[in-house]
């Protein structure tokens with residue numbers, strides 16, 4: 195079969211690799227000059243800037259299935275966090291794997307006994323569950339906030355740890371996201387590591403693209419699909435004004451474009467973030483080891499990540515790379531936001547100077563995720579929703595994550611085989 199794929203994000207690339215490996219003639223049309231979609235990296239002056247603060251959870255089943263993790267040469271974060279507010283910091287050693295870090299966690303004054311017990315209970319409960327059943331399980335209709343209260347966690351735990359940590363994952367600090375997303379990622383965090391590839395997050399789609407090309411797929415970078423017409427025995431696409439006929443098409447673009455190309459209803463609301471990358475001389479020690487610093491007081495910024503501590507290739511010798519994340523679009527200028535980051539760090543670390551914290555790069559990501567409130571999966575389109583031989587791939591068919599996107603590519607490839 196000749197299969198045309200629109201979009202070379204993680205979903206389109208997994209579909210391309212699998213279909214090419216199954217012996218099909220695959221062409222991917224990607225409107226940008228680079229693959230990866232929302233997962234891209236820039237290399238500048240010895241630093242690596244991922245586009246928006248992103249990390250790889252090695253526990254994701256699709257990550258284990260589709261990627262050669264050794265070749266990515268991951269630098270790993272330490273699970274847990276530094277909880278920071280003005281004039282106060284505490285270490286939450288590992289809120290996902292309680293037994294191994296009991297002593298540190300017991301010593302943390304920010305965390306109550308019931309939260310420590312809740313961590314044990316949650317880890318035990320989730321360890322036996324098949325991750326895919328979690329997404330449509332009984333907690334899918336609850337918010338994270340309701341779920342934590344039902345599980346007996348304290349309000350302080352929810353506000354000081356879960357709000358900034360999951361605010362970073364879901365781009366929603368209000369904890370209004372479906373608890374299924376919380377359970378799924380909590381399980382992944384208690385069973386796997388959190389890492390950054392040596393060449394940046396962009397190495398993930400690059401690896402998938404190389405795999406697809408090795409299997410014979412052609413990836414046409416810089417080509418835009420403007421029409422996808424499905425019919426009973428194939429599909430016709432308009433690519434840069436030219437007609438391309440195929441036996442089947444996979445639409446693996448962002449959700450808004452997928453809706454426009456196929457007429458299927460897809461999520462259109464966007465969650466944005468603004469990510470700032472800073473250099474700090476190596477000798478200034480944030481004493482957070484390889485743990486993320488969470489703003490437990492407010493969301494300005496929501497988090498500061500010691501990215502080069504986890505992955506030393508992210509900064510040149512003598513420098514460290516800190517990555518600050520603001521949730522939502524921001525009206526302030528890059529330098530105004532950077533000044534807020536210096537002020538916040540100065541209030542968390544009154545003993546340390548931050549006047550030489552140098553802003554290197556700012557990413558304003560307008561569309562990072564779609565909202566995932568309780569029950570959100572009921573409104574997502576089925577991969578086979580379009581007319582004719584057209585199949586959908588992309589996170590918007592499952593849930594917003596590297597796992598959701600990669601798994602969607604596998605499912606789309608299976609659906610194409612069934613046509």
Ligand SMILES: Cc1cc2nc3c(=O)[nH]c(=O)nc-3n(C[C@H](O)[C@H](O)[C@H](O)COP(=O)(O)OP(=O)(O)OC[C@H]3O[C@@H](n4cnc5c(N)ncnc54)[C@H](O)[C@@H]3O)c2cc1C
Pocket residue numbers: 200201202203204205206223224225226229230231232233245246247248249250251417418419420446447448449451467559561562563587588589590593594595596597598599
């Ligand atoms: C800032 C940020 C932080 C995130 N953090 C994490 C995280 O830490 N962990 C995690 O698991 N997930 C995270 N995510 C989510 C994850 O990155 C996405 O869910 C996933 O990458 C989506 O992949 P996709 O293939 O579905 O779509 P996309 O990446 O959107 O790919 C779609 C592709 O289609 C192309 N395209 C669009 N229109 C056309 C057209 N007309 N013709 C041809 N090509 C077209 C686009 O250029 C793009 O390459 C984050 C996302 C962002 C942006």
